[in-house]
Amino acid sequence: MAWNIVFEPVVPLLAIVLLALPGVAALLYAAWRGARGAPFRTAALAILVLAVLNPTIRQEDREAVPDIAAIVVDRSQSQDIGNRPGETDAALAMLQERLARTDGIETRIVPVASNPGDEEGTALFGALERALADVPRERIAGAIFITDGQVHDVPENAAALGFDAPVHALIIGRKGERDRRLHVVEAPRFGIVDEPMMLSFRVDETAAGDGVTGETATVSISVDGNPEMTVEAVIGERTDVSLALKHGGPNVIEIDVAEGPDELTMLNNRAVVVANGIRDRLRVLLVSGEPHPGERTWRNLLKADPSVDLVHFTILRPPEKQDGTPIGELSLIAFPTRELFDEKLDQFDLIIFDRYKRRGVLPLAYFLNIVDYVENGGAFLAASGPAFASPFSIYRTPLAAILPAQPSGETTIGGFRPQITGIGARHPVTAGLPGGESDPPAWGRWFRTIDVEVGQGRIVMETPDARPLMVLDHAGKGRIAQLLSDHIWLWSRGYEGGGPQAELLRRLAHWLMKEPDLEEEKLSAAVQGETLTIERRTMDNTAMPARVASPSGAVSEVALEETAPGRFAASVPARELGLYRISQGDLNVVAAAGPLNPREFADVRATDKHMQPIVQATGGGIWWAGADAAGTPGIRTVRPGHDAAGDTWLGLRRNEKYLVHAVHQSPLLVGPLALILILGTLALAWWREGR
Template sequence: MNGNDLVKLGFDPWLPPLVLLGLAILGLGLVALYLRLGGKAPLTRLCLVLVALIGLSGPSQVREERLALTDIVSLLVDRSESMALTDRAAGAEVALRALKARLGQIENLEVRITYFDGSGAGTALSSGLDQAFADIPPDRVAGAIVISDGRFIDGEDAARPFPIHQILVGSPQERDRRIDLRSAPKQAPIGEITKVVVRVEDSDASVPLTVRVGTEAPQTLNVPTGEDIVIEVPIAQRGLVPIAIETPGVAGEVSTANNGLALSITGVRDRLRVMLVTGQPYAGSRAWRNLLKSDPSVDLIQFTILRPPEKQDFTPTEELSLIPFPTRELFLDKIDSFDLVVFDRFSRLSVLPDAYLDSVAQWVEGGGAFLMLAGPSEGLDEGVQSTPLKRILPVQSRGEPIETAFRPALTERGRSHPVSASLAEQSNSWGQWLRVQPSTATGDVLLEGAGEPLLVLGQVGRGRVAAVMSDQAWLWRRGYDGGGPFDELFRRTAHWLMKEADLEADRLLLRSQPGRLLIERQSSHDPGPAQVTLSGQTFPVPLSAAGNGVWRGESTMAKPGLVFVQSGDKSAFIVAGIGNPNEARLLTADPTALAGPQAKQGGGSVTWVGKAGTGPLPDIARLGKSQKAGAEGLGLRRAGATSVTATSRDAILPPWAYAILLAALALWAWWREGRLVVYRPKT
């Protein structure tokens, strides 16, 4: 027998346990009854009952041969993005090799290695520990050693009943200049000035801070560190307002990944104001009105020209409107308050002077949105194209309307444009229209019919325009010949006119992944290589066609930072080379993550090994089960777990020995009772 063997008492009963229990109760009852009736020597009878019960229970000696199991220590290596951003990953591998060699020299100790990384909120040590010890029995755990930068989001939650030691790859003297975003709205009303609050953290008293809003020239300010800095951002128009904030790197800084900040604020209106100018009423007037009114965020003003001033139809004066329509106020004074102006089957009359219509054209060129719904007057040179609005239109009418039945169809551009691309699968089932105005398009034709453009989009100045070259679109809404996507198509058209970001057909999108910059450009033509600028250096990134007007490219980032990308007339910026911004928020090594009272219960230590991981490692000590690791040295528990390899069972006494013992007790009881003399007094 060796020191790991165990001997214990066992039982191999001859009868079921319940039968033995019944016999025990019966035997003890008979002894008690014998004593109550005046019997002598009850102890002998009690011993007789007990020996009988013990013999029937089959007591035996059980010997277990045990094998000592090795204790297990888990080495957890942090591979989160913060390690890569500071070039500490290589140092962690150096420390891992050195520590593994030291632990390999200790007897009865098994080393297991687990790599863990960060999540969306940051690096969670608790999940790494759960992963490392998922298949390790608790009675074999000697402890855990974590090789990381100490940046954990769950120091207290990571506490365990065994020691957790930290090998910190880094130095207590590290420096990290960074920008923290304190507050910024996601949306802001158009025409107001919103505020972005940032703070620069650094050991210097003040640092330069460069702010770029949209396409405006950057401004550089000298700001104090450790204080909230308020940046005022004017929201001039609807859509995204990109903002870039950057401070230069400094010598000795662990990383410049968090020296830049990129964000965007969406300019919105609480209510969208739309003006619908309708010519002579027709069956489609109500369809367009209902479409615009169906959006609860739209305030609609409708201006219907029922009768020109010079028309003499003998209408009684008392039946004429007594309230003049405020045309001057709408088309001159308040035109800037609208988001969209729609002309539906407009006919040139003396109701709206050219000065009013020129005001609308100037408003569109300055950033407004205009939709023309062509009517028969366009073919007679009496419609919108006979007014100053002609210069902003994406089409030019030619000839009289074509009266024929046809099915609208998406063009190749329409199948890739965000306004209409989602409708391509159902286009074969669209119903017919009955009239189209011939025209020559200068913009993007999304829809065509009878060989003529039907829906044309264009841009003029900073504004946007669209033209529907038929007054038959309402047939779709009425379900004629199966109907069509009237609401969806023209609602998306209206939102494109008002610069909905998700409907942009020509845009530049940037995405960041660890060590990479991904570029996506939507364009109707080959945009050529994108120009990427990082830390003052510019280099080209080729873009390849991905189908449906999408061009993609990517670039490996030697170091992360604020990147500016130019593709044609589109520009954008992003903090590139980072997959998880939370990992880059603070990049100095931290020894305090497991310093809370709950995390300290299992014991542990902190050892700095430098960025290269070559620093000296502490001595490794083995602790008893009740000992706690101290602040100095790597204390690992002696778990002392064993496993049973073989068992043997030997009866304490053979059956014949119990038979002899029972016979001896019976004879002893008989002999005792035979020698007793019962004295009876004479009467």
């Protein structure tokens, strides 16, 4: 409850002044003339002015409201190092206990954890602003930060805070901590497969506030989880290394520096770079044994891909053809067999024999070269026609050593719709082909197939009566495919609705050339938000659990569930920033949560330099909390304008705000009383002047 006197004029103040001026002038004249009633007339005028001002006694029923103090607790991953979690908890408990004994202060605890999708590091002031968004600025008593000092959103000045109250900081950690850190100086985002690319990094180490230089540290570099090289890097100096990407698409390059003395954490001893591998050009050799309707299908498919250099030959005039035409008058180009199959064979990424048959064009020695080419990592596709079942079949050459299907000598004629086999439903070349999900498939018919016996390899497509149509196999380091019908071109012409000819042949060609996305056995992982998704493609019917190593080193096993034939997947939380390593048998993959090289781990040493400017600008203080929270200061309330920090105490502003529940008013000079007083003083003035 509070009392005070207020004035509530019945007319505007300007009107009161204008009306009083003539009276004041008259009184001054009377006083100059020495009129004996002037004092009483002055009193009458004063009473009149006071009555018009309407003095009132006001009584307010007030309720004091507490001031708000925020304790911002840094729970980012850099605060999980060593004893920091325990020290943070101890300091928080001590502050809460002391604030509970301080009258008029309401405490808000604001925990701030790391966000895997945030590249801005530890944002404590943003969290403080959100926590105090519903609090009037004049009720804020101050803010106390419990942190290691690695704060990345400190305002530039006190005005940017949005409130006028002290900011204090309790630093968790030790002065002069030592840590070794890895920084990527320069890393290309793209690189040509099998071509050298430069990667630059620097190893930094700090001891007792001074940079360590001249010493060396062991740095290991791996690509997609496979060790690539080890180098000795001079601490504090730039190190350049050259390495080559092994495949197209994303290549995850990990750079790890060995643990240093008195290391705080290994989390910032690792950096990750993702470089996309680009194939310079894919060179394909297409040899058509004779002109036929499907020949242009292969040519159009390969020419449509801008990354493919196609060399195409069609044999129009075999050596045994004798028609008497002089050689000098022929416009045909001689088939450069020696150049293609002896000198430059290893320069091709894929060789396609389209309805090729033995006609004396290629000596047997060149077929042996093709076998060696495949076993050393090349790719060979045989698109067979009726000649494959004849005595002129390429199976009657050294190619028989690598071809998985042997012709029986028969050719079957009759309409049928190609079907995907059970193995084909799991194989990346044929799995999920458009139209293949229905029974029978929603595709046009073919009318010829070459009968074969499959001794090895995988049959991924077949006829309704189980005759093989497409067989895939591995030979040494290379790959083999056999297409046992020459009617796939009917799909490209739209016969009976056509079929997924372009997609099927594109997948087939890229599988042969070892496109990573078309591997039969593939493990992949990605982080979206705070969820790690693991996917496994396999030709088996089951998949073993995946082993997941988190950035902090914790290891767990995750069971995978089948989502489609040959497809298994699982999702697990990914709340830590950094690199997750997933392995399953011989397969390894890595996935990054948040930025590849989080700002959170750029420097994890405890420091007061980031908080110092804003603390000084607001009149607050900084204390090193210590191992047992002994450094936690006491708490006082201070008035605005007074010191808000001492050696052993921190101050919170006492704003003395309140809520008014009721107001009672009583006028001091009511109308009748004012009239009596005015008339009385005037009567005294007349009486005095009449004597």
